[in-house]
Amino acid sequence: MKAINTIAAICLSATFAWAGGETPSNPDARVYFVNLSDGDTVSSPVTVVFGLSGMGVAPAGTEAENTGHHHLLIDRPPIGEGEDGVDELAYGLPADDNHLHFGGGQTEVTTELAPGAHTLQLVLGDAGHVPHSPPIVSQVITITVE
Numbered sequence: 001m002k003a004i005n006t007i008a009a010i011c012l013s014a015t016f017a018w019a020g021g022e023t024p025s026n027p028d029a030r031v032y033f034v035n036l037s038d039g040d041t042v043s044s045p046v047t048v049v050f051g052l053s054g055m056g057v058a059p060a061g062t063e064a065e066n067t068g069h070h071h072l073l074i075d076r077p078p079i080g081e082g083e084d085g086v087d088e089l090a091y092g093l094p095a096d097d098n099h100l101h102f103g104g105g106q107t108e109v110t111t112e113l114a115p116g117a118h119t120l121q122l123v124l125g126d127a128g129h130v131p132h133s134p135p136i137v138s139q140v141i142t143i144t145v146e
């Protein structure tokens with residue numbers, strides 16, 4: 001019985017962390033890196049191509065069902081984790097050097113990255129930059145810039 005309670009507690013906390021905002025997503029949608037894989041070595045500037053299936057890309061501010069715009073998290077804990085992680089999931093992503101917004105509906109970026117290892121994650125956001133419910137996020141990948 002104790003084990004069942006523990007599992008229930010874990011499920012509850014996971015559900016909370018993955019609540020996202022108020023805009024429903026297609027739960028089968030997927031966001032992914034088209035041209036990069038975990039462990040890749042690249043040179044700067046780095047081009048990152050964003051893939052999305054099951055939903056559509058629309059500029060920020062567009063209220064249309066099953067759409068969103070891309071965000072690239074650079075050198076951040078996985079979305080929902082770390083300082084402010086839960087708030088970012090529920091209330092929206094900040095715009096800074098670690099959270100790039102593509103509110104024009106862009107599907108790729110070429111950006112300078114310092115030599116060394118960097119983590120990247122894609123997060124789809126709604127009209128107001130808030131992750132959907134459930135959130136549509138990519139795997140976190142680590143790339144090395146030579």
Ligand SMILES: [Cu+2]
Pocket residue numbers: 060069070071093101102103125128129
């Ligand atoms: Cu945004």
